Amino acid sequence: MYSIxxxxxxxxxxxxFSQLGMNENDIEEILRCSIDMLCxxxxxLLIVGRQVKNEKNGRSDLTAVDNNGNIVLIEIKRDKKDIENxxxxxxxxxxxxxASYAKVESPDELVKLVYAPYIEKYRNEYEIGELTSYELGIRKxxxxLDANDVTKFNEKQRIILAAGEYDEQTxxxxxxxxxxxxxMNCFQLTPYKINNECYINAEKILPVSGYEDYYVNLMDKAKYVSKKTKDITRRSLPKISDMLEWGVVKPGDVIKAKxxxxxxxxxxxxxxxVIPTEMSIGSADVRKIPMQTAVATEMSMQTWLKSVYGWSSIQTYNFAVLKETGETLSKIREKYMEKLSSENTESE
Known part of the structure; x- marks a missing residue:
C-alpha cells in the first residue's frame, strides 16, 4: 500500500494484529459484523452462529449459510504464531x-441448534418483538433461502480460513x-495503521485463480466474453463501473431492492x-435530490442492500433492480454480455 x-x-x-493489541476475538467480531470483507x-451470506460448541466441546468461530443453502464454517487465527502453537x-x-455440520439436515434443525441461540445472544441487534428467538430465526x-431460490439445504459444507499470516504447512x-x-478458501488479513486509524486489506490467497481469469482480449467489446458467459468466474464478472461505462445503466437511474x-x-x-423506505422517488426529478441530505445518504450498493434485507452479505446484482425496466442488474449484465459474445462470434 502506498500513500500519495x-x-x-x-x-x-x-x-x-498483535502490534495493534488485537486478539482473535477482536478479529472475529469484525468479521461477524462485516463478513462481506471475505465475499x-x-x-x-447470513451469519447464524458464533462460538458454536459441538459434541466434543470444540468451538467453531463463525457459522453462516450461503446463497446455495450450504453451511459455511469460518475459522479465524490472528497470525502464524497462533497457528503454529x-x-x-x-x-x-x-x-x-x-464435519459436525454435515449432520444438520434441515433449516429447522440449524435454527434450534445454532441460529436461535445466536439471536438470543445478540438480541439488541434484532427487532424481535413478541417472537421467540426460534420463531425469528426460522423466519429469517x-x-x-426463499429469496435465493434454494431448493436443497446443506448438501455440502464450505470452509473459510482467515488469518493475518499463514504457515507453509497450512x-x-x-x-x-x-x-x-x-x-476451502484462505483469506489473508493485513492490517495497516494510518493516522491512528486501522485499515485491513482482505486478500484471497487460496484457491488461486486460473490464469484465464486474468486474460483480457485486446478487443474492448470482447473483454469479458473470451469464455462462455456461464463459465465466467465471479472474479472476472463485470462490475457496476463497467455497466456504467457500457451505458446499460446511467447515473440518476432509480434502483429498487428486489x-x-x-x-x-x-x-x-x-x-x-439512498432514499428512506417510507418514501418513494416516484416521478420526481432525481437530479434535484441532494446526494447527502436528511432525505438521502450515499453508500455502496452492497451496504444499502444489506441494510434492506438484514443479511451479512448479499449478491448485489441479483437483488438490485433497475426500476425503469424491472430487470435485475444481473439480468441486464447477462444480456449485454450475450450481445457482445454474439457480435464477437459474427466478426470471427
Missing amino acids: TNKKAAKVEATT DDEES RKEAFEFQAIRYA LNEF LSAVAWLNKNNVD DHNAEAILLKNGNVS
Whole structure:
C-alpha cells in the first residue's frame, strides 16, 4: 500500500494484529459484523452462529449459510504464531468442525441448534418483538433461502480460513485439499495503521485463480466474453463501473431492492444515494435530490442492500433492480454480455 502526496508515493508498511493489541476475538467480531470483507458482490451470506460448541466441546468461530443453502464454517487465527502453537492443524480443526455440520439436515434443525441461540445472544441487534428467538430465526432463515431460490439445504459444507499470516504447512495442506475437491478458501488479513486509524486489506490467497481469469482480449467489446458467459468466474464478472461505462445503466437511474419498496439513486461512482423506505422517488426529478441530505445518504450498493434485507452479505446484482425496466442488474449484465459474445462470434 502506498500513500500519495504531491504525486509522490510513500510506502505504508503493514503492521500486525498483535502490534495493534488485537486478539482473535477482536478479529472475529469484525468479521461477524462485516463478513462481506471475505465475499464479493456475487455472494450472499447470513451469519447464524458464533462460538458454536459441538459434541466434543470444540468451538467453531463463525457459522453462516450461503446463497446455495450450504453451511459455511469460518475459522479465524490472528497470525502464524497462533497457528503454529495449536496442537491441531488449523485446516484440520476446521474440517472437524465442518464435519459436525454435515449432520444438520434441515433449516429447522440449524435454527434450534445454532441460529436461535445466536439471536438470543445478540438480541439488541434484532427487532424481535413478541417472537421467540426460534420463531425469528426460522423466519429469517426461510426468507433468506426463499429469496435465493434454494431448493436443497446443506448438501455440502464450505470452509473459510482467515488469518493475518499463514504457515507453509497450512497453505500446502489447503492447496492439496482444494485439488481434491474440498471447498476451502484462505483469506489473508493485513492490517495497516494510518493516522491512528486501522485499515485491513482482505486478500484471497487460496484457491488461486486460473490464469484465464486474468486474460483480457485486446478487443474492448470482447473483454469479458473470451469464455462462455456461464463459465465466467465471479472474479472476472463485470462490475457496476463497467455497466456504467457500457451505458446499460446511467447515473440518476432509480434502483429498487428486489421484492422490497426500498429505492436508491445510482451515482456516477457506482454508489447509490439512498432514499428512506417510507418514501418513494416516484416521478420526481432525481437530479434535484441532494446526494447527502436528511432525505438521502450515499453508500455502496452492497451496504444499502444489506441494510434492506438484514443479511451479512448479499449478491448485489441479483437483488438490485433497475426500476425503469424491472430487470435485475444481473439480468441486464447477462444480456449485454450475450450481445457482445454474439457480435464477437459474427466478426470471427
